[in-house]
Amino acid sequence: xxxxxxxxxxxxxxxxxxxxxxxxxxxxxxxxxxxxxxxxxxxxxxxxxxxxxxxxxxxxxxxxxxxxxxxxxxxxxxxxxxxxxxxxxxxxxxxxxxxxxxxxxxxxxxxxxxxxxxxxxxxxxxxxxxxxxxxxxxxxxxxxxxxxxxxxxxxxxxxxxxxxxxxxxxxxxxxxxxxxxxxxxxxxxxxxxxxxxxxxxxxxxxxxxxxxxxxxxxxxxxxxxxxxx
Numbered sequence: 001x002x003x004x005x006x007x008x009x010x011x012x013x014x015x016x017x018x019x020x021x022x023x024x025x026x027x028x029x030x031x032x033x034x035x036x037x038x039x040x041x042x043x044x045x046x047x048x049x050x051x052x053x054x055x056x057x058x059x060x061x062x063x064x065x066x067x068x069x070x071x072x073x074x075x076x077x078x079x080x081x082x083x084x085x086x087x088x089x090x091x092x093x094x095x096x097x098x099x100x101x102x103x104x105x106x107x108x109x110x111x112x113x114x115x116x117x118x119x120x121x122x123x124x125x126x127x128x129x130x131x132x133x134x135x136x137x138x139x140x141x142x143x144x145x146x147x148x149x150x151x152x153x154x155x156x157x158x159x160x161x162x163x164x165x166x167x168x169x170x171x172x173x174x175x176x177x178x179x180x181x182x183x184x185x186x187x188x189x190x191x192x193x194x195x196x197x198x199x200x201x202x203x204x205x206x207x208x209x210x211x212x213x214x215x216x217x218x219x220x221x222x223x224x225x226x227x228x229x
Contacts, residue, residue, distance in 0.1 A: 026097040028104075028120050029071070031057045031064050039117065039150075052148065056115040061091055064106045064114050068093045089214055089221070090116070132160075136224065137178045139164050139171060160224045168215030171222055172198040175211045184209070 030036045034057035057064065065084070072082040072095045082095045089107040096102075099122060106116030133144035142164040149158045164171070168191070176186065184202040191198035196215040201208060209226045 025051075025100055025120050025122065026102065028102050028118050030055045030118060031059055031067050031114075033057060033059075036118075051120050053118045054115070055118060056109060056113070058112060059114055060112055061106050061108055061114045064104070064116070065091060065093055068095075068104055133162065136160055136226075137175070138162055138222070139166050139174050141165060142222075154229065156228045158224075158226045161221070162224075163219060163221045165219040168196060168198050168213045168220045171213045171220050172200060172211075175200055175202075179209065 034055040036053050036055045039052040039054050075081045082093050085092045090105045092105040094103045101121045103119040106114050109115040132147040142162045144162045146161040179202040184204045187203045188201040198213040201210045207228045212223045214221045
């Protein structure tokens with residue numbers, strides 16, 4: 001994970017150095033025949049402008065990745081056509097296009113089915129970089145992979161993706177205790193101590209938090225969605 005972050009940071013830096021005047025955002029097509037919906041309105045990721053869509057398609061993750069490898073096979077100036085990485089159940093393929101960063105992350109949704117996210121972010125070095133994960137509870141040693149806040153009419157939302165070396169059960173215990181100590185109600189919980197996935201939803205007046213924990217061989221990946229109304 002650390003090596004990937006270093007490599008990505010170097011590529012982002014080179015992209016910004018090569019970028020010219022601000023241009024229109026490049027298109028990021030969904031996989032053919034995919035069902036697509038918008039996830040966020042006006043959003044930022046660590047201080048960067050971002051647009052996110054969710055997709056589901058009757059194709060395997062391998063076929064989805066193959067589509068983007070073919071679409072992005074040609075390099076951009078001194079940069080590779082694309083980079084690939086994986087974390088937990090997710091496969092990710094990314095591309096730098098001028099001053100824009102294109103990202104596709106996908107995981108299986110059943111036999112021959114996949115779902116994931118499409119994101120286009122504007123790389124603006126003049127914007128302040130927020131500290132990922134700032135203010136959100138997490139177990140010691142957790143690594144924040146992504147932190148996406150969004151402001152839509154009538155609500156403020158935030159989605160975080162993080163990983164740590166603890167089990168799914170330990171993460172579930174941590175969040176159950178954290179929110180109970182602060183007066184939140186446990187509205188829903190699914191999964192078991194022996195399962196690989198745990199889902200917990202906490203509520204209080206004007207807010208709710210849903211925490212999904214995916215257990216790995218060593219550690220877990222946590223996806224947290226918080227909403228304030």
